[in-house]
Amino acid sequence: xxxxxxxxxxxxxxxxxxxxxxxxxxxxxxxxxxxxxxxxxxxxxxxxxxxxxxxxxxxxxxxxxxxxxxxxxxxxxxxxxxxxxxxxxxxxxxxxxxxxxxxxxxxxxxxxxxxxxxxxxxxxxxxxxxxxxxxxxxxxxxxxxxxxxxxxxxxxxxxxxxxxxxxxxxxxxxxxxxxxxxxxxxxxxxxxxxxxxxxxxxxxxxxxxxxxxxxxxxxxxxxxxxxxxxxxxxxxxxxxxxxxxxxxxxxxxxxxxxxxxxxxxxxxxxxxxxxxxxxxxxxxxxxxxxxxxxxxxxxxxxxxxxxxxxxxxxxxxxxxxxxxxxxxxxxxxxxxxxxxxxxxxxxxxxxxxxxxxxxxxxxxxxxxxxxxxxxxxxxxxxxxxxxxxxxxxxxxxxxxxxxxxxxxxxxxxxxxxxxxxxxxxxxxxxxxxxxxxxxxxxxxxxxxxxxxxxxxxxxxxxxxxxxxxxxxxxxxx
Amino acid sequence: xxxxxxxxxxxxxxxxxxxxxxxxxxxxxxxxxxxxxxxxxxxxxxxxxxxxxxxxxxxxxxxxxxxxxxxxxxxxxxxxxxxxxxxxxxxxxxxxxxxxxxxxxxxxxxxxxxxxxxxxxxxxxxxxxxxxxxxxxxxxxxxxxxxxxxxxxxxxxxxxxxxxxxxxxxxxxxxxxxxxxxxxxxxxxxxxxxxxxxxxxxxxxxxxxxxxxxxxxxxxxxxx
Numbered sequence: 001x002x003x004x005x006x007x008x009x010x011x012x013x014x015x016x017x018x019x020x021x022x023x024x025x026x027x028x029x030x031x032x033x034x035x036x037x038x039x040x041x042x043x044x045x046x047x048x049x050x051x052x053x054x055x056x057x058x059x060x061x062x063x064x065x066x067x068x069x070x071x072x073x074x075x076x077x078x079x080x081x082x083x084x085x086x087x088x089x090x091x092x093x094x095x096x097x098x099x100x101x102x103x104x105x106x107x108x109x110x111x112x113x114x115x116x117x118x119x120x121x122x123x124x125x126x127x128x129x130x131x132x133x134x135x136x137x138x139x140x141x142x143x144x145x146x147x148x149x150x151x152x153x154x155x156x157x158x159x160x161x162x163x164x165x166x167x168x169x170x171x172x173x174x175x176x177x178x179x180x181x182x183x184x185x186x187x188x189x190x191x192x193x194x195x196x197x198x199x200x201x202x203x204x205x206x207x208x209x210x211x212x213x214x215x216x217x218x219x220x221x222x223x224x225x226x227x228x229x230x231x232x233x234x235x236x237x238x239x240x241x242x243x244x245x246x247x248x249x250x251x252x253x254x255x256x257x258x259x260x261x262x263x264x265x266x267x268x269x270x271x272x273x274x275x276x277x278x279x280x281x282x283x284x285x286x287x288x289x290x291x292x293x294x295x296x297x298x299x300x301x302x303x304x305x306x307x308x309x310x311x312x313x314x315x316x317x318x319x320x321x322x323x324x325x326x327x328x329x330x331x332x333x334x335x336x337x338x339x340x341x342x343x344x345x346x347x348x349x350x351x352x353x354x355x356x357x358x359x360x361x362x363x364x365x366x367x368x369x370x371x372x373x374x375x376x377x378x379x380x381x382x383x384x385x386x387x388x389x390x391x392x393x394x395x396x397x398x399x400x401x402x403x404x405x406x407x408x409x410x411x412x413x414x415x416x417x418x419x420x421x422x423x424x425x426x427x428x429x430x431x432x433x434x435x436x437x438x439x440x441x442x443x444x445x446x447x448x449x450x451x452x453x454x455x456x457x458x459x460x461x462x463x464x465x466x467x468x469x470x471x472x473x474x475x476x477x
Numbered sequence: 478x479x480x481x482x483x484x485x486x487x488x489x490x491x492x493x494x495x496x497x498x499x500x501x502x503x504x505x506x507x508x509x510x511x512x513x514x515x516x517x518x519x520x521x522x523x524x525x526x527x528x529x530x531x532x533x534x535x536x537x538x539x540x541x542x543x544x545x546x547x548x549x550x551x552x553x554x555x556x557x558x559x560x561x562x563x564x565x566x567x568x569x570x571x572x573x574x575x576x577x578x579x580x581x582x583x584x585x586x587x588x589x590x591x592x593x594x595x596x597x598x599x600x601x602x603x604x605x606x607x608x609x610x611x612x613x614x615x616x617x618x619x620x621x622x623x624x625x626x627x628x629x630x631x632x633x634x635x636x637x638x639x640x641x642x643x644x645x646x647x648x649x650x651x652x653x654x655x656x657x658x659x660x661x662x663x664x665x666x667x668x669x670x671x672x673x674x675x676x677x678x679x680x681x682x683x684x685x686x687x688x689x690x691x692x693x694x695x696x697x698x699x700x701x
Contacts, residue, residue, distance in 0.1 A: 257578055259578070264579075268499070269492075271496065
């Protein structure tokens with residue numbers, strides 16, 4: 001990257017220098033040339049050296065001074081005159097180029113056409129300086145035909161100036177190019193430093209240091225949105241990781257106590273020989289702890305599966321599924337003198353994840369039955385709102401204290417127990433955590449309405465899965 | 478020795494209590510933090526085995542309160558939290574030792590014995606008074622070269638007197654340290670056990686070790 005930026009800087013500077021130098025050179029040259037030509041024209045106007053009429057294309061070898069040579073007739077000897085051009089006569093430049101004559105001397109040669117206007121003469125009042133005024137001048141000056149003039153002017157000055165300009169430009173561009181080359185690498189390093197520092201920061205971030213963030217202020221403004229997004233992503237990762245770490249810590253904490261109980265019970269029992277009845281009692285206690293462990297492990301596995309890649313959504317009858325759950329709950333409810341009420345339509349076809357829906361409903365109904373009073377009811381209801389599936393599970397239990405409400409979805413959260421310790425062993429505090437984990441996986445939400453002493457209802461609302469359109473693959477022939 | 482076991486996981490609490498009782502400890506049991514604090518403040522325990530996370534008060538709050546109220550009762554934490562911070566926190570609050578779950582019951586016993594001895598300023602597991610030797614780990618008692626067989630209650634009484642050897646120990650103290658809340662004992666049970674101990678330890682020896690301080694209690698020492 002550094003190398004690319006260095007090259008880019010170098011090429012940009014070099015290209016600018018070459019282009020700028022060339023433009024400067026040619027503009028200066030054009031301007032100077034036009035000045036030169038103008039001064040030649042002025043010279044020509046003031047003191048034209050007329051070689052002859054157009055038909056006499058005879059170029060004077062070496063013009064010396066402003067004179068006009070007029071050939072009257074072919075073969076006649078030219079006469080020397082001082083001509084006067086009319087003030088409004090300006091020549092047209094018919095041709096202009098450099099010529100070399102006599103020993104490499106360069107001239108600017110202009111071929112000027114003096115076009116007479118309105119059939120009048122080019123020349124104003126003739127003041128004949130010739131010794132023989134009677135001859136051809138009259139004819140010329142009265143002649144309305146155009147006059148062609150070829151004017152040579154020494155180009156030494158111009159050439160010298162252009163050479164110097166060229167040398168100056170080449171030296172300047174060369175020095176600037178070298179300086180640019182020397183600066184390119186450090187400059188590109190400097191330009192990349194924030195990126196490098198960002199990379200350094202990112203390299204230092206691992207699962208133990210997710211609290212680190214990229215210093216957005218230190219970055220150039222173009223990179224700031226990227227860094228902001230990265231920081232936001234790090235924040236989300238940090239939170240998710242912290243939650244998972246907390247869950248693992250809680251889970252291992254929850255595993256320790258039943259394991260300790262199991263081991264201690266067996267160790268104490270084995271310290272001395274005992275009666276068969278004692279062993280039986282010990283085994284029963286050990287079994288209850290082992291069952292608790294099994295339940296804990298199963299729940300942890302279920303949660304781990306929830307976090308894995310979900311199964312694909314499928315169409316199913318939500319009512320049939322809820323009826324199955326209600327059947328299972330009824331078995332448990334019967335032993336506690338609780339009635340399960342089904343407030344369900346005959347059919348409700350939805351497109352979602354039946355295993356997750358079952359996980360949610362089973363846990364909610366199980367809780368509703370367990371935390372209920374004798375003679376109470378558990379009611380299950382379902383409907384669709386727009387594209388969302390809403391399931392409501394209500395109980396007539398003791399309700400949830402508002403103090404506990406914000407925490408009930410936390411793993412291993414248990415409201416302060418009033419019951420006997422043995423009774424609470426069945427409750428790991430993971431049921432609602434699993435419900436929450438399923439609902440989150442489905443992108444839904446759960447609203448709880450609870451009145452202490454009257455009961456609780458869980459309103460679960462999950463969006464249906466989008467029915468996947470068959471993909472159209474366009475073939476390119 | 479009287480121990481309070483406070484642990485909310487019932488089967489674990491019961492197993493620990495049973496194991497300790499079989500080792501001759503008088504054990505009180507509670508599953509609740511508030512109750513544990515009340516017990517610890519009301520009774521002169523030789524050791525408190527305390528779970529950290531309990532309904533009601535946490536083990537940490539209990540230790541803090543005990544120490545603030547000037548109680549020096551040795552406290553052993555049973556904790557499922559094994560991070561260094563958690564362990565340091567418990568010790569800083571005034572706990573004497575900790576044990577991370579799951580643990581081996583033998584280790585729990587060894588630590589309970591150790592902190593009880595330390596509570597009485599007896600760092601060694603061997604207690605010696607004249608030619609009487611008590612191995613508190615093996616629970617073996619010798620007078621001279623002669624091993625002496627004691628019942629669990631007799632041993633507990635002798636160990637308690639030995640830990641406080643040289644001090645006068647009142648009957649009520651002995652009673653409080655040897656019997657848990659559920660023991661329904663008659664008031665002269667201490668005298669009866671002292672009689673048993675005397676017959677086993679002092680009867681065949683000229684140098685008597687157990688002395689009665691009339692109106693005050695008993696003392697175990699070389700000098701009368």
